[in-house]
Amino acid sequence: MTGKARRTVAAALALAATAPMLSACLEEPSAHEAVRDFLVGWQTGDYAAAARRTDGDEKAVSKALEDAKIQLDAASFRFQVKGIRRTGDQSEADFAAEVDLGENNPLWEYTGKLPLQLVDGHWKVHWSPSVLHPELREGQRFAVDVIPEGRKPILDRNGDPLQQEATLYVANVVPATLKDDVAVCEQLSKITGFPQDRLLSRIRSARPNVQVPLVTFGRAKYAQLRDQLTAIQGITISPQKQPVAPDSPAQIVGTVTAVTPESEQQLGGPQRAGDTVGRSGLQKAYQEHLTGSTETRVITVDLKTKEQVAELRKWRPSRPTSPVRTTIDGPTQKAADSALFAGTPGMLVAVQASTGEVRAVGSTKEYNQEKDALAGRFPAGTTFSIMSVEALLKAQVSTKQKLACPVDRSVGGARFHQANPPGGTAPTLQGDFANGCVTALAALARRIDGAELAASAAKFGIDSRWTLPLKSFSGSLKLPKTDAATARAIAGQNVSVSPLSMALVAGAISSGTWRPPVLVTDPQSPDPSAEAGPPKAPDPIKIDERTVATLRTLMRAGVTTGSARSAATPGDPVHGITAVATQGRKSLAWFVGWQGDIAVAVLTESTDSTAGANIAGRFFQSLHAGM
Structure with a gap:
């Protein structure tokens, strides 16, 4: 049964149940019975019964009542008798009408009058179209305009x-x-x-x-x-x-x-x-x-x-x-689309670092901009080593410290492999960070407490309960309890993130404060009936100044001397790092960084660690050219 039909049945039952009350409230029993039977018949759809209580032609009155319901496309009628007056052989009843004009339409309320007269000793409703509504005349009908x-x-x-x-x-x-x-x-x-x-x-x-x-x-x-x-x-x-x-x-x-x-x-x-x-x-x-x-x-x-x-x-x-006003910026979106055009499968999310507003979401046909770029769950690779810097500084680890980058390394039983490690003398931690050396970075697990790593990740919005009108994913990290688990976290192997969450991480380093994402500025909530407004977004989180300064240095080195060199473009200095990761049989390449106030995360399918930086470079180049 449809909602409209249920409401019609409910209305009919309601008047049938209240009919005795109508009888009790009226002083003129015989006139009251005519009024009651007419209105009950009209309300319940028993038009023949209603017509018999009038002095009009029974078939014509019955049809007029039925036509009124059709012409109004009414779900139901409800009536309430307000009073009755008698003057000799004539009476008049006042009634209030409620006409439900159906789903998505309003309730029409009006007052009407029923003139009554004695016919052969019986009270009858004196029929005319004005019985249906005071302004309806002979030769007229109802209609409903919906615009x-x-x-x-x-x-x-x-x-x-x-x-x-x-x-x-x-x-x-x-x-x-x-x-x-x-x-x-x-x-x-x-x-x-x-x-x-x-x-x-x-x-x-x-x-x-x-x-x-x-x-x-x-x-x-x-x-x-x-x-x-x-x-x-x-x-x-x-x-x-x-x-x-x-x-x-x-x-x-x-x-x-x-x-x-x-x-x-x-x-x-x-x-x-x-x-x-x-x-x-x-x-x-x-x-x-x-x-x-x-x-x-x-x-x-x-x-x-x-x-x-x-x-x-x-x-x-x-x-x-x-209208719905978004934070998407036309030139930035165009630059994102251009950077990904005719390239390998991938995605790019750009946010304004100082506000968290999403400026562009680009993807090739293999990926969905909402389900993957905003809400996808991908291994972070060594981009997650960003979260380890605060703990390293607390442990008095210097970025100039020599730290070997071997092909293979085992940490707590967890094995790590670095393809094509740099040759020559042992690089510094800064060099390992700039080149995303997984074997070197994983070795830092022995210097970092797992709880501190998780706390640092939270400051960068990982596993934050942000709210967007579309599906999105802020990342997840289980508390590492062993050196092996901590090493895997630094290497991004047991951590899931989305391109959106990593673009916000880059924005936090650029601006010094992590901010939740914003995609729509007006209306405030997708639900127009929400009285309390939209769910409260997480508060911005200020990042420790020493941590921010160190990360800016490390990520600038990623572009000047590291594997993100192809991201460098004219204009403001580009900061960023690259990483590789594996998801199933897919090899993935990340770039996380920023130029000016635009922070980006790029994720593309490639075994080449520089592939994400190549896309970022095209993006920044196109954005700079359009300014």
């Missing part, structure tokens, strides 16, 4: 739309021109899957002389059904431009489709033709903000001219739609 607001855009930080217009196709009818509206709805239902009764009620409750949109199709679906649709007599198809084709970052912006029978059910329907539904990304997360709000009018219409006579009630949108 939806168009879908609002998703915007970048500069207010530019992040989608382009696409053509949707709307199947319309003009009710007054239809020879057989039942047949039209039967054929359209068979083709589209939309319930026949909903299509029919949409036609019969609308103004008869205007185009009524029934079903909207995307380009592919319309092409598939075009011949069948045009074969239905009375259906016309009108192309309609709507801003629904996502620009980059397309998977963050998300896709939009016309409402389908399935999505209508999921959204709590009935939705109106022309409505659109977000299928993914921000379009889905902010569906209630972007669309769905309508203006509704109950009117009377002249049956001959088909023109509006009076407006009985008007409701402006109770929840205005609004």
Whole structure:
């Protein structure tokens, strides 16, 4: 049973249960019985019983009551008798009406009057259309105008739309021109899957002389059904431009489709033709903000001219739609897309270091920008050695300390391998850090307490409970309790991170403060009914100044003398380090760093440790050229 049907049954039961109370509150028993039986019959849909309590033609009155429900597309009627007065052989009852105009539409409340007169010794409701509503006259009918607001855009930080217009196709009818509206709805239902009764009620409750949109199709679906649709007599198809084709970052912006029978059910329907539904990304997360709000009018219409006579009630949108403003920056996004174009599979996330705002999310076709770049779980490789620096400084370890970088090393039983270690004299810790030497960095586990490493990781947002409107992952690290576990953590082997979480780590070193990510600045919450506002984001965390200074030196060395040299570009100095990692059978290459106030994390599929830095270099070069 649909929600609308349940509400109709509930309303009928409610009046049936309160009928004895109506009897008790009225002073004129015989007149009261006529009032009660008429209103109970009207409310419960027993129109013949209601008609018998009037002085009108029983069939005509019964049809008029039924038509009123159809013309209003009403889920239910509820009535309450407010009083009754008698003057000789005539009486008049006052009643309050509540008309539920259905899902997603308002409750229409009005007051009416029932004139009564004695007919052959029995009280009868004196029938006229004004019994249904005081302003309804002979030769008129009800109608409902529902005017939806168009879908609002998703915007970048500069207010530019992040989608382009696409053509949707709307199947319309003009009710007054239809020879057989039942047949039209039967054929359209068979083709589209939309319930026949909903299509029919949409036609019969609308103004008869205007185009009524029934079903909207995307380009592919319309092409598939075009011949069948045009074969239905009375259906016309009108192309309609709507801003629904996502620009980059397309998977963050998300896709939009016309409402389908399935999505209508999921959204709590009935939705109106022309409505659109977000299928993914921000379009889905902010569906209630972007669309769905309508203006509704109950009117009377002249049956001959088909023109509006009076407006009985008007409701402006109770929840205005609004654009969604993101932190995405057009030039930065373009630079990210350009850096990844025609390259190896990979992702790039760029954030503003001083705010945590996400400026760009790029990926090749092999990766999803939301599920992988924001929410993916990947081994961090030796980029996670960033978290060890604070503990090393506490242990009085100098970055100038000589630390060998052998091909193989065992720490606490855990084995590590470094491909192509640098030759010559033993490098310093700074050199090992700059080149991501896993065997050297893993050896530091004996100098670091596992709990201190976990505490340092937390300062960089790892396993932070941040909140974004899309899926995201802040990273995870189990508390290392042995030298082997600590060594694996420094090497990023038992640590999971996302490109977003590592871009924020780079931003924390650049600015000196870790900040939670921000993707949408307005509205504050995807839920328009949220009274308490959005969940509270974690507070920014200031990083120890000595730790920050040391990391800046180490990461600058990664670009000037280390494996991240290909990231160097004109403009502000680039800081960053590289790392390699393995996930299943995939070899992954990281770059984590920044230039100016833009911090990035790049993850690409490659056995070459410099592959991530190559992409970062192209990104910074493109960004610098566009300034």
